[in-house]
Amino acid sequence: MFEVSYPRSVPERRPEGHQPAAPRFSLRWPTPRLTLVSVYFGMQQDALSRADKLAFFARIRGFLAQADGPQADEVMQCIDEAGLDNAIVVAYWTDPTLYARWLATSGFRSWFEAHAAANGAPGYWLEPVVVPYDRHETIYSASNYKVGFARTVGAEIVSITTNGFFGAARDRLPLSAVDVLDSPVHGVLSPAAARTSARGHWIAELPHNATLLRSGQYWEGAGQEQLEDYIERLQPKLMRGMQHLMSTRSETGCLSLRIMTNVNEDGSPRSETSVYAGFMSMAQLEAWAASHETHLDIYRHAIAMNRLHKEKREVVTWHELFVPQLGNVFEYINCHPMTGILPYARALRVQTGE
Template sequence: MPFEWKYERSVPERRPPGHQPAAPRYSLRWTAPRSTLVSAYFGMQAPPGAASAAGHIGRMRGFLAEAHGPQAQEVMRCTDEAGLDNTIVVAYWTDPGTYAHWLETSGFRPWFDDPARLTGDIGYWFEALVVPYDRHETIYSAPGYRIGLARTPDAEIVPITTNGYFGAARDRLPLSAIDTLESPSGGLFPPTADHASRGAHLCALLPHNATVLRSGQFWEGAGREQLDDYMNALQPKLLRGMAYLVEQRERTGCLSLRIMTNLNEDGSPRAETSVYAAFLSLNQLEAWAESHDTHLEIYRHAIAMNRLHKEKREVVTWHELFVPGMGNLFEYVNCHPRTGILPYARVMAPVGKG
């Protein structure tokens, strides 16, 4: 029996009475209990052609191969808001103790903290989410494709019916049964700060009940008809939606957004992208999803394609969502001041640093 963490509900669910989903969806479970999940992103940013992406990938793979390393990992790339190339390795643990041992004993921390990282035109960032199980949820459009947390051992992708209505993601968060997951900011977007981040090692505190989403699209093997539909109809809608989130940060609560291309083992691009975005609150993400045209046109198109193709839908979509509590720190070393959540978060230098 797959493990799931459940509470007796005291906060009303968003599911409409009698709701039956129009299309099948799936979610992630494990065959044994999990208490805490770790999703850690290790990034290198550099001017185009200034640094070896393969070098960063090889270095991080070496660190992650040490004792207590992750149970799954992937490699991606993106261009950030400053036009810099970012090479990203994401690693997943389902045991926080194993992650803590790796962080303490591997070569990563001494390398990352070395003052040598503070010079030159290359920056490094480390965004680690350490989140209790009841503060995460997942959804997949098909059960056969594994990505992200679904690649960890003992994971199962199971059918669900908590989908196909606005508020479903919240209902899939176990903690939402007893917690409204309100932001202490009340939705008030923090003022922008231009931190002196070049030559500095800065830590940024992720706000309590922020929402971090990784949403992906995989189209390898899709036939001509569905591939053309994705490339020429759905993907442009997705890009318009992402642009709106960034351009209207105060309204959408978007603290950070990266549109990433997944890479194969040899470093070549895969037929897959994923968007990594951090929001000040789940409420603000939901408000965009429920009411704004840039999301509604994505939603309506996806529903139409699912109804048309049903189980023969060849483009897989999925997401994993976290609502972290207090205490998650993101770190930035020699990065430009617009990197990640730097402009909008409470920022401090590590003890003993600048």
Template structure:
């Protein structure tokens, strides 16, 4: 038995009548009830970050995980639109009380909130996402590789049929059966340039903002499938991400990060993660359904799945949160384009 939540539908699902997916897909379940899911992103930011600086940041954070720490975590790195490098650790908790106690007693959080973080050439930031179980969904191309929430204990991937059609992402969110998950914003808010350098700025974001972390893993794939991914699928993926990032009014994109997953020694893995925030699920769905940059990704992935079937060696996945209001982000001495800083009222 695995835990899951379903509601009697008052809102019609998007699945076409009689739909059967062309390729198998899997979604995450747990063996025990899970009430709250927490994904906490921590980062060090600066121009020309050395590996020693990144390693010290990761070590400081990870050493604080001894009591009350996360159920799983991963390290990543990316260069943002301002040219700054960001060393990122994302941590997952399945227990809100344990997360809260860790935050209150963690020596890392004392360091993070010290005024010493407000000077110098480095910034730090944190984005804390917490959602009830019924506001999330996941999908994986294979059940074999644990990543993201799938690294947490008691989790397993189960076969699903709510995939392979436009609108399936929404249908997989249990709450979508009774809630339209609309944004309270009729249009994108005005983008600002906050005075953030040398300051600690806190941001609270709106109801039903969407967080998506998607991933691509080709470690150990054979030459043929690796070449196809690097030469064909990855360029299509990057074109799609570029369109999202450069057309916020059309797509609802607030920020988008293309990150490289890291080994413990800082070397890059054959794995990337794209993490983005979107104001509206509806706008994101319109891009995925109608825009050629997403259709190129979709068609190629489907073609490769049909060609290789269960022998497909390039693994793809995502996890989605439809967030409650007040999702909390904190930026210390960060440049004004960082994350959610440009979009929402800050104090």
């Protein structure tokens, strides 16, 4: 299995002699995947009907079906911080050249940019994340469910032991062996930009060494006992943690956060959710995870259930984490001013839409 490693010059976080209490898994590919591409396509409006969402999913998937399209995609929905409906497609490439060719030939760009001249709703957004392999890590609680990058061709879920301690996610990042991954602005969030409208086409630059995390939960087919435990006890803890991250941005460095639900082909919700969040720095995400009661509640509960059910745990949890370098830009067309990273990133209005 392909993996990147460097002679370590930055101390690892793993305690000496640590042995994890529960099995965990991560992704590998049999041949080199030097750059990974994860792209989020979104549409937002005050109220989107199921038909609106299905039409958007079909439109984006039509573009994705063109030559050099992704190896995997998923469709989701969420209510954002402004209370607007969002329909979302995420697509995964393991070859950036294919992604670049797809952008140039699929017709998506001209369709996307044409909306900048429109007045009013809906809004559209595009958040592509392009990262070298050594700036990503993944973890799965079970090996029998593939989601995210795990659905790309050749991906395999393999057993790991770099888990069960605070700082494990950093240790799983190959680059962390030689790079402390500091935020260039020390994780300080500037005040939200005072914009009353984001009409037109905006391009926002993701800060260097920001951290992007998609953390998922899947409970389809879980038995009554474990399902009730997740819905009634663990899920409320997750939601309290997410509300804390959003309500204390200056402390947590939370750039954006979406609580997304996967949907079926007919638009009905699946028994599957994920949170997609951006942070100014990995250190701020780690500080919340290691010390704040809202995350410790989540952590303690998950560990207790894993120890109780062991290999019979029926609720799958997972995440994929990226620490992009300078150069990633997100785009927003006719979106409300709090969309994505718009309020906290350097943004350029390239088209007024007027």
